[in-house]
Amino acid sequence: MKVVITGGTGMLGRRLALRILAKPELVGPGGASEAVEKLVLFDAFEPVEPPPEDPRVEFVTGDICDPATVDALIDCETDSVFHFAAVVSGGAEADFDLGFAVNLEGSRNVLEASRRTARCPKIVFTSSLAVYGGERSIDDLTALTPQTSYGAQKAIGELLVNDYTRKGFVDGRTLRLPTIVVRPGKPNKAASGFASSILREPLQGETVANPVSPETRMLILSPKRAVQAFIDVHNADDDVLGRNRAVMMNGISPTIGEMLDALRAIGGDAVADRVRSEPDELVQSIVDGWPWFADGARARALGMEPDASVEEIIETFIAEELGGKIEG
Numbered sequence: 001m002k003v004v005i006t007g008g009t010g011m012l013g014r015r016l017a018l019r020i021l022a023k024p025e026l027v028g029p030g031g032a033s034e035a036v037e038k039l040v041l042f043d044a045f046e047p048v049e050p051p052p053e054d055p056r057v058e059f060v061t062g063d064i065c066d067p068a069t070v071d072a073l074i075d076c077e078t079d080s081v082f083h084f085a086a087v088v089s090g091g092a093e094a095d096f097d098l099g100f101a102v103n104l105e106g107s108r109n110v111l112e113a114s115r116r117t118a119r120c121p122k123i124v125f126t127s128s129l130a131v132y133g134g135e136r137s138i139d140d141l142t143a144l145t146p147q148t149s150y151g152a153q154k155a156i157g158e159l160l161v162n163d164y165t166r167k168g169f170v171d172g173r174t175l176r177l178p179t180i181v182v183r184p185g186k187p188n189k190a191a192s193g194f195a196s197s198i199l200r201e202p203l204q205g206e207t208v209a210n211p212v213s214p215e216t217r218m219l220i221l222s223p224k225r226a227v228q229a230f231i232d233v234h235n236a237d238d239d240v241l242g243r244n245r246a247v248m249m250n251g252i253s254p255t256i257g258e259m260l261d262a263l264r265a266i267g268g269d270a271v272a273d274r275v276r277s278e279p280d281e282l283v284q285s286i287v288d289g290w291p292w293f294a295d296g297a298r299a300r301a302l303g304m305e306p307d308a309s310v311e312e313i314i315e316t317f318i319a320e321e322l323g324g325k326i327e328g
């Protein structure tokens with residue numbers, strides 16, 4: 001199989017690539033498990049931390065907004081595309097034109113290039129809980145009423161995936177993700193970035209500001225579970241998905257106070273005391289508009305499990321990203 005990951009050097013793209021290389025089998029177009037022989041990682045930027053050298057991997061640098069580039073990327077040998085390239089929430093809100101160019105036109109380029117292959121490749125599109133607008137509790141049937149440009153771009157992308165699939169141009173699947181915590185590396189422009197920072201920075205010896213109240217609840221999922229969910233959605237039987245190609249992933253819903261308590265229990269007082277409260281009304285009002293409880297029956301039926309606890313999320317981060325060591 002030839003598999004393409006757009007946004008392939010980003011946080012989730014890189015992790016998915018490592019997961020596929022470690023277990024190089026995916027359900028192919030015929031419905032049976034097939035070996036991944038070629039993995040193309042497409043991104044606007046060269047990888048900062050490339051996966052270990054591997055003859056199956058090819059890096060391609062380019063702009064998802066350029067139709068010719070995407071046509072060359074998704075060719076007649078492509079079986080599956082994981083489409084991750086995106087401008088994240090804060091970035092899309094700050095630059096309306098860039099957000100629509102990358103998140104909407106870029107996704108359209110992926111769908112059109114896939115359609116032109118005339119072999120109905122699988123497309124796994126990444127959506128977000130930003131497609132909802134104001135409901136605290138959501139399920140598979142909650143209407144999409146986004147309140148940000150990023151959410152609108154993701155909601156439109158979901159509909160395009162459904163329609164290209166209905167027409168038989170692609171075998172599309174959408175994974176709607178909660179906030180990913182703990183995000184490794186540097187903070188990004190996502191409005192939810194603080195939820196990772198308040199755990200990641202103290203564990204690495206840095207102080208950090210917490211902009212929201214301890215009672216604030218967030219719906220979160222670890223990168224590890226997100227990567228598994230992508231594989232599960234990719235491999236799901238077509239008839240289980242039916243006409244609605246979107247699967248809403250469940251998460252856990254701790255308060256920020258509970259997240260900080262877990263940090264204290266694992267890292268001790270010296271680590272937890274590196275978080276200082278610095279209320280930010282804008283961030284608080286954005287987060288207050290997000291759902292914090294998800295009841296995704298479709299994800300459960302597909303066997304897609306969220307993390308067991310915040311403690312599990314933090315311990316996985318320490319083991320996988322910090323080599324098991326905390327800056328005490």
Ligand SMILES: NC(=O)c1ccc[n+]([C@@H]2O[C@H](COP(=O)([O-])OP(=O)(O)OC[C@H]3O[C@@H](n4cnc5c(N)ncnc54)[C@H](O)[C@@H]3O)[C@@H](O)[C@H]2O)c1
Pocket residue numbers: 006007008009010011012013042043044045062063064065083084085086087088102106126127128129177178179180181183188190192
């Ligand atoms: N991380 C989260 O909490 C979260 C939650 C919900 C949905 N998502 C979605 O998951 C996907 C991956 O997110 P991530 O956290 O890995 O983000 P990321 O920012 O780490 O990765 C996105 C990648 O897209 C690339 N990109 C941006 N513009 C591009 C362009 N014009 N051409 C080519 N590449 C371009 C970036 O260089 C980056 O490597 C995104 O679609 C994001 O919207 C993420």
